[in-house]
Amino acid sequence: MPRPSAAQRRLDELVTHLRGCALCPKMHRPAVSGGPVLSKVMIVGQAPGTKEPVLGRPFAWTAGKTLFGWFEKACGMGEVEFRESIYMAAVCRCFPGKNATGGDRVPDAQEIATCSRWLEAEIKLLQPELLIPIGKLAIGQFIASDKLTEIIGKKSRVTYHGHDFDIVPLPHPSGASPWHRIEPGRTLLAQALDLIIRHPAWPRKG
Numbered sequence: 001m002p003r004p005s006a007a008q009r010r011l012d013e014l015v016t017h018l019r020g021c022a023l024c025p026k027m028h029r030p031a032v033s034g035g036p037v038l039s040k041v042m043i044v045g046q047a048p049g050t051k052e053p054v055l056g057r058p059f060a061w062t063a064g065k066t067l068f069g070w071f072e073k074a075c076g077m078g079e080v081e082f083r084e085s086i087y088m089a090a091v092c093r094c095f096p097g098k099n100a101t102g103g104d105r106v107p108d109a110q111e112i113a114t115c116s117r118w119l120e121a122e123i124k125l126l127q128p129e130l131l132i133p134i135g136k137l138a139i140g141q142f143i144a145s146d147k148l149t150e151i152i153g154k155k156s157r158v159t160y161h162g163h164d165f166d167i168v169p170l171p172h173p174s175g176a177s178p179w180h181r182i183e184p185g186r187t188l189l190a191q192a193l194d195l196i197i198r199h200p201a202w203p204r205k206g
Contacts (some may be wrong), residue, residue, distance in 0.1 A: 010125055011036040018093060020116050024111045029096035034058050040129040040201040041085075042117065046137040046172065047092040047107055058088045066173035067134070075195040076205075089122055091115065091138050107138070116141075120161050128165050128200035131158075131176045135172030142167055146194025149184060153191035154201075168195045 004012070015036040022029060032048040034057060051061040059067050068079040077085070092115045096105040107115070119141075123131075133139045136148070142158050145151050148171055156167050170192055171180045179185040196202060 005038075007125065008038055010035065011038060014118075014121055014125060018162075021093065021115075021118070023114050024092075024094065026097065027092070027107075027111065028053065028097055029094055029167065031093035032058050032090070032095075034086075034095065037084065037087045037201075039085060039087040039126065041199075041203070042089055042122070042126065042128045042130070043089045043131070043132045043134060044138045044141070045088070045090040046135045047090055048095045048103070049104060050095060053095055057083070058090060062175050063173045066175070067170075068111060070170075070173065070189070070193055071197075074190075075197040075202075077203075085121065087126060087128070089119055091119070091141060093118060095150075098134060102114050112141075123160060123163050123165075130196070130199045131165050132170055132196060134170045139169045143169065148179060149188065152185070153188035153195070155195050165200075166199065168192055168199070201203070 004069055009177055015033050016034050019031050021031045030053055031180075032052045045058055048058060049061060058064070064079070068082055071077045071082055076190050092107040092111055096107045096111070099105050131142070133142055136146070139145070139151060142160060143156060151169050152171055154168075157164065171185060171189060172178070173180065180189045
């Protein structure tokens with residue numbers, strides 16, 4: 001078996017430290033990671049739900065089925081291949097807990113700032129060429145816009161902590177939101193997926 005590269009060893013170490021993070025007292029541990037996948041493409045989700053810490057991987061439940069379904073339809077890449085080919089990150093890596101009124105709690109500004117150390121380290125190490133933020137919270141870390149209709153279906157060039165890369169946002173694949181199932185969201189989602197799979201960094205079969 002070939003020895004792992006220096007970059008792979010550093011990424012392995014980073015993911016190990018990430019999974020052991022306990023810096024935010026209100027967050028429900030353990031931290032969730034997609035694993036040490038060396039890739040020039042990253043996705044950045046929002047935060048795990050209740051299922052992801054138990055199953056040990058991001059997008060492990062209903063939203064994940066929708067997300068992976070988008071890519072399987074767009075380019076034939078199934079969930080297993082996606083997880084093996086794309087680095088999966090998030091704004092916050094632990095489940096934030098529930099609101100008293102129902103629904104998942106949105107991470108607060110301090111939690112987002114604290115957890116950003118992991119995203120900064122991942123981007124510094126991987127130096128991605130394409131980053132795909134999923135959902136408004138993730139998109140907002142890179143693009144200042146509240147309207148999905150202005151940013152979904154478009155590619156932008158951004159600089160994040162000194163590293164330049166392309167960004168193609170996606171709406172959150174939540175079953176609670178009809179945005180991606182009705183117009184203009186459905187058409188804009190298709191445009192975004194087309195931009196992603198045509199990007200030079202996107203993994204090609206063969």
